[in-house]
Amino acid sequence: MSSSPLSDAMADSAATDAPDIARAVVVGAGPAGLTAAWKLCEMDEKPLVLEADGEVGGLSRTVEREGWRFDIGGHRFYTRLPQIEDLWEEFLPPGEFLTRTRKSRIFYEGSFFDYPLAPMNALRGLGFWEALRCIASYTKARLSRRGEAASFEDWVVARFGRRLYDIFFKTYTEKVWGIPGSAIGADWAAQRIGTLSLGNAILDALQIRRSSAKSLTKTFKYPRLGPGMMWENVAGMVREKGGSVLLDAPVSRIHHENGRVTSVLYDSGGEPVTQAVSSVISTIPLTALIAALDPPPDDRVLSAARGLRYRDFLTVAIVLKAKPSFDDNWIYIHSRDVKVGRIQNYEAWSADMVRDGTSCLGLEYFVTVGDELWNSSDASLGALASREIVQLGLASEKEISHTYVVRMRNAYPVYDETYRENLKVVRDWLAGNCRNLQTVGRNGLHRYNNQDHSMHTALLGVENLLGIDQHDLWDESEDSGYLEQPSAPARTTAEKRTRR
Numbered sequence: 001m002s003s004s005p006l007s008d009a010m011a012d013s014a015a016t017d018a019p020d021i022a023r024a025v026v027v028g029a030g031p032a033g034l035t036a037a038w039k040l041c042e043m044d045e046k047p048l049v050l051e052a053d054g055e056v057g058g059l060s061r062t063v064e065r066e067g068w069r070f071d072i073g074g075h076r077f078y079t080r081l082p083q084i085e086d087l088w089e090e091f092l093p094p095g096e097f098l099t100r101t102r103k104s105r106i107f108y109e110g111s112f113f114d115y116p117l118a119p120m121n122a123l124r125g126l127g128f129w130e131a132l133r134c135i136a137s138y139t140k141a142r143l144s145r146r147g148e149a150a151s152f153e154d155w156v157v158a159r160f161g162r163r164l165y166d167i168f169f170k171t172y173t174e175k176v177w178g179i180p181g182s183a184i185g186a187d188w189a190a191q192r193i194g195t196l197s198l199g200n201a202i203l204d205a206l207q208i209r210r211s212s213a214k215s216l217t218k219t220f221k222y223p224r225l226g227p228g229m230m231w232e233n234v235a236g237m238v239r240e241k242g243g244s245v246l247l248d249a250p251v252s253r254i255h256h257e258n259g260r261v262t263s264v265l266y267d268s269g270g271e272p273v274t275q276a277v278s279s280v281i282s283t284i285p286l287t288a289l290i291a292a293l294d295p296p297p298d299d300r301v302l303s304a305a306r307g308l309r310y311r312d313f314l315t316v317a318i319v320l321k322a323k324p325s326f327d328d329n330w331i332y333i334h335s336r337d338v339k340v341g342r343i344q345n346y347e348a349w350s351a352d353m354v355r356d357g358t359s360c361l362g363l364e365y366f367v368t369v370g371d372e373l374w375n376s377s378d379a380s381l382g383a384l385a386s387r388e389i390v391q392l393g394l395a396s397e398k399e400i401s402h403t404y405v406v407r408m409r410n411a412y413p414v415y416d417e418t419y420r421e422n423l424k425v426v427r428d429w430l431a432g433n434c435r436n437l438q439t440v441g442r443n444g445l446h447r448y449n450n451q452d453h454s455m456h457t458a459l460l461g462v463e464n465l466l467g468i469d470q471h472d473l474w475d476e477s478e479d480s481g482y483l484e485q486p487s488a489p490a491r492t493t494a495e496k497r498t499r500r
Contacts, residue, residue: 019273019274019275019276020276021276022276022277022278023046023047023048023275023276023277023278024040024045024046024047024048024277024278024279024280024281024465025047025048025049025050025264025275025277025279025280025281026040026047026048026049026050026280026281026283027050027251027264027280027281027282027283027284027289028049028050028051028052028058028282028283028284028441028443028444029049029050029051029053029056029057029058029231029235029245029247030056030057030058030059030060030231030283030441030454031057031058031060031231031441031451031454031455031458032058032283032440032441032442032444032454032455032457032458033049033051033058033281033283033440033441033458034049034056034231034234034235034238034245035087035234035454035455035458035459036281036283036440036458036459036461036462037049037234037238037243037245038087038234038237038238038241039458039459039462040243040462041237041238041241041242041243042241043462043466045243046241046242046243046244047238047243047244048243048244048246048275049235049238049243049244049245049246050246050249050250050251050264050266051245051246051247051248051249052248052249052250052251052284053247053248054247054248055228055247056228056231056232056234056235056245056247057227057228057231057232058231058283059072059073059408059411059442060072060075060227060228060230060231060451061227061228061231062225062226062227062228062229063228063406065317065404066404067355068317068319068346068353068354068355068360068404069225069226069346069352069353069354070226070315070317070344070346070353070360070362070404070406071226071227071344071346071349071353071362072313072315072406072408072411073313073315073344073364073408073411074329074330074342074344074349074362075222075227075451076102076220076221076222076329077097077220077221077222077223077227077451077452078219078220078221078452079450079452081452081453081456083456083459084452084455084456087455088221088230091230091233091234091237092223092229092230092233093233095224096223096224096225096229097221097222097223097224098221098222098223098224098350099219099220099221099222100219100220100221100222100329100348100349100350101218101219102218102219102220102329103327103328103329103348104328104329104330104331104332105326105328105331105332106168106172106331106332106334107331107332107333107334107335107392107394108167108168108334108335109335110393111125112125112326112331113125113168115332122134122164122167122168123135126167130163133163134161134163134164134167135161136161136163137161137162137163137164138160138161138163138164139161140161140162141157141158141159141160141161141162142158142161145158148186149186149189150186151181151182151183151184151185151186151417152169152173152181152182152184152185152186152188152189152415153165153170153180153181153182153184154182154186155186155189155190155193156169156181156189156193159193165181167334168334169181171334171335171336172332172333172334172341175339175341175366176311176341176366176412177311177366177412177414177416178311178366178367178368179414179416183416183417184414184415184416185415185416185417185419185420187415188415188448191448192448222349222350223350224350224352225350225352225353226349226350226353227451246266246268248267248269249266249267249268250266250267251264251265251266251284251292252265252266252267252272252292253265253292253294254280254289254292254293254294254437255294256293256294256295256433256434256437259432259433259434259435260434260435260436261277261279261280261434261436261437262276262277263275263276263277264277264280277436278436279436279437279438279465280434280436280437280438281437281438281439281440281458281461281462281465282437282438282439282440282444283439283440283441283443283444283458284443284444285308285310285410285413285443285444285446286305286308286423286426286439286443286444286446287305287306287308287310289305289439289444290302290305290426291305293434297429297433300425301425301426301429304421304422304423304425304426305422305426307418307419307422308413308414308419308422308423308426308446309413309414309416309419310409310410310411310412310413310414310443311366311367311368311411311412311414312366312367312368312369312374312407312408312409312410312411313364313365313366313367313407313408313411313412314364314365314367314373314374314381314405314406314407314408315344315362315363315364315365315405315406315408316362316363316365316381316382316384316385316403316404316405317346317360317361317362317363317403317404317405317406318360318361318362318363318382318385318386318389318395318400318403319358319359319360319400319401319402319403319404320358320359320360320361320395320399320400320401321358321398321399321400321401322358322359322399323347323359324345324347324359324361324394324395325393325394325395326345326394327345327348328345328348329344329345329348329349330342330343330344330345330348331343331345333392335392337391338388338391338392339365339373339384339388340363340364340365340385340388340389340392341364341365341366342363342364343361343362343363343364343389343394344361344362344364345359345361346359346360346361346362347359347360358401361389361394361395363385363388363389365381366412369409374407378403378404378405381403381405382402382403382404382405385403386400386403410443412448413442413443413446413447413448415448419446423446423474427439427474436465438461438462438464438465438473439461439473440454440457440458440460440461440473441454441457441458442454444457445457445473445474457473460473461473
């Protein structure tokens, strides 16, 4: 293989690991960061991966407590990108990748409803009179619909009607984001719900027309011991190929001059280390990236970065002495009477996540760092989750053995009313002032990407840095309807110019 500009700059870095030798640095060891590092190794580079936490995987790590394993949020391994599917198979040994049947439902007023939402199932479950009210509400919404939807609430009401929005979308969505549905961008709904509408679903159910909707997959892959199993393997593969993966190594400064990043300052065992860089791939939140730049950008860019918001997340894992009353992978809780938003059933993901004769449920709470729930003690959170699982009728008090708490920062980029404008300011500044830096992944692009799409942006980011091709990773069209439709490969900048 011919040498690349990065190879020339890093010729002996694997042997010396000297900070004064320029290296490709990857900030963050989640799926996007480790995929980028793996790709760099495949291209004969020797990247340095800097991870602030003490373990790899990011949001896709698997937390282990006293033999119990917890998936942070639930991670289905399903993709329409063949390249990513091949990578997953390469990243795990044979037999460690399970095929699972997907089952997830909505729990509302003591009843279960299909998820993804099947409008006819929902109408039947609500009862005759409530179903009539929902259809009347839908009809009213269709007759009064005008212009483009400005918010998540507008988008959903236009397609399902106000009554179904209030029942099946409002409570859960506002638990997740902590803001009203009217303050969430319509593009969030377009990305996550796709083209489904109540009218089309009724026509399909009555066989008035042939269904045109694409449903979500019924099966998915899952690592036997949770997603962290995969990313621990990938970190090992990077090290075997001459790269470095450093844990507990937070980056505090990213120095740039003349339009390029020249070095990063990180902590290693309590000591500051300045590493010369040939290029940087960043997967950390854009707020943290901009705050670390030295010299800092102008006030307009700093203000825009601070305006990008994130939602944080915590899981209370409840160990039960018996099997749970449901066999779903997870259920969404659409009740205003409890704070929990979603419940994972870890055994439904993999039997090896739990111990024989018992089970473990993960109650998920969407929070913001510093709020009441985030600051609550583990004991208080365990007590809250125990009360709520009993209140919901999904377990009895006598079945509860013990609880564990896991907190995660910056789990979800928020699609609020100002994020588009703020994001444009940040990305434009980075493009002009840090030309050898690529931001990839969910937090790097401030895009609620799935794991496979985050990995894909990492691969494309490496191609950008190595000069193999030029991809616009910020193009929103790449994940519009991403869950419902096959994803086309990202187009290069040149291709986009010819098609516009």
